Amino acid sequence: MNLPPLCEAFVQHFGEMGSRWGINRTVGQIYAVLFVAERPLCADDIVERLGISRSNVSMGLKELQAWNLLRQKSVPGDRREFFTTPDDIYAIVRTLVDERKKREIDPTLTVLRELLMRSPDSDPERNEQARMREMLELIELMTGWYSEVQKLE
Amino acid sequence: MNLPPLCEAFVQHFGEMGSRWGINRTVGQIYAVLFVAERPLCADDIVERLGISRSNVSMGLKELQAWNLLRQKSVPGDRREFFTTPDDIYAIVRTLVDERKKREIDPTLTVLRELLMRSPDSDPERNEQARMREMLELIELMTGWYSEVQKLE
DNA sequence: CCTAAATTTCAGAAATTCCTGAAAGTACCG
DNA sequence: CGGTACTTTCAGGAATTTCTGAAATTTAGG
Numbered sequence: 001m002n003l004p005p006l007c008e009a010f011v012q013h014f015g016e017m018g019s020r021w022g023i024n025r026t027v028g029q030i031y032a033v034l035f036v037a038e039r040p041l042c043a044d045d046i047v048e049r050l051g052i053s054r055s056n057v058s059m060g061l062k063e064l065q066a067w068n069l070l071r072q073k074s075v076p077g078d079r080r081e082f083f084t085t086p087d088d089i090y091a092i093v094r095t096l097v098d099e100r101k102k103r104e105i106d107p108t109l110t111v112l113r114e115l116l117m118r119s120p121d122s123d124p125e126r127n128e129q130a131r132m133r134e135m136l137e138l139i140e141l142m143t144g145w146y147s148e149v150q151k152l153e
Numbered sequence: 154m155n156l157p158p159l160c161e162a163f164v165q166h167f168g169e170m171g172s173r174w175g176i177n178r179t180v181g182q183i184y185a186v187l188f189v190a191e192r193p194l195c196a197d198d199i200v201e202r203l204g205i206s207r208s209n210v211s212m213g214l215k216e217l218q219a220w221n222l223l224r225q226k227s228v229p230g231d232r233r234e235f236f237t238t239p240d241d242i243y244a245i246v247r248t249l250v251d252e253r254k255k256r257e258i259d260p261t262l263t264v265l266r267e268l269l270m271r272s273p274d275s276d277p278e279r280n281e282q283a284r285m286r287e288m289l290e291l292i293e294l295m296t297g298w299y300s301e302v303q304k305l306e
Numbered sequence: 307c308c309t310a311a312a313t314t315t316c317a318g319a320a321a322t323t324c325c326t327g328a329a330a331g332t333a334c335c336g
Numbered sequence: 337c338g339g340t341a342c343t344t345t346c347a348g349g350a351a352t353t354t355c356t357g358a359a360a361t362t363t364a365g366g
Binding site: 006036104127 | 157163256260264276291
């Protein structure tokens, strides 16, 4: 890793946290590098700083874009793409929360609705159903609040 | 898997979500089984319902306990341990959020404080430092709010 | 079109995580 | 104690995820 000491420690930490955050080590490190960089970086800058393969960087950037966590800058007369994280950290956090909701909550909401929709009340699994319905209602309540809060912003 | 169809679908879904939630498939499935069960279950009940090895269940239960997500019941005259999820789903969610904060946020808070503490302001990495400080301040703000809300409950 | 710079894809190697059966541990009872 | 019913630990095999280099694809000039 080819970074000054403070940055290196920061990047290492984000790598380790990456796994706990459902992204992998490399993706976490790429984000950390972009986050502290004082100018937009291109893929090869990241290769150089992290000492990982070019293709790995490409995949990592793709994943971060799928998470909506990057801004793309192009420099006129330069064919390469440059990337930054949004300047406003609060915006980053909002995006993170949104995306996690999309991946971690919404699918469950959908599945619970479907399951409960198509099973009759007279089911032999009546009790289990009640428990699932309870869960569904709590999730609906909480996502409802969340989308209210989102509107206010 | 030895479960009635609605439950099986529910359990399968929680297995798949498990990975997105930082626990693994089996642990997710174990929790789902306990969640819908209408009585406390012992380890062998879970083995039977999920068709996985006894030792895997043991490890899964241990992990769920580390997450504080189980209640333990003992039946007098029976040597086995029985487990349930808390009845109050809202309590489950609170625990989940607490534990995730503990694993996903608090370590970062600690590391950032340490890093920024020991590097002088005159550092050549002044710019990167500023960005890290910004992040630290936002996390402090947010965890501060969170502990206020916690007190109210 | 053709070339060259840059990016993406992807098969399989490397690393990591998960799962199992066997063995060891624990606790209770007679 | 010795036996029994249950639980935990753990080495190593199975499965999954991550990473790489080589090849394919895209893009912008000339």
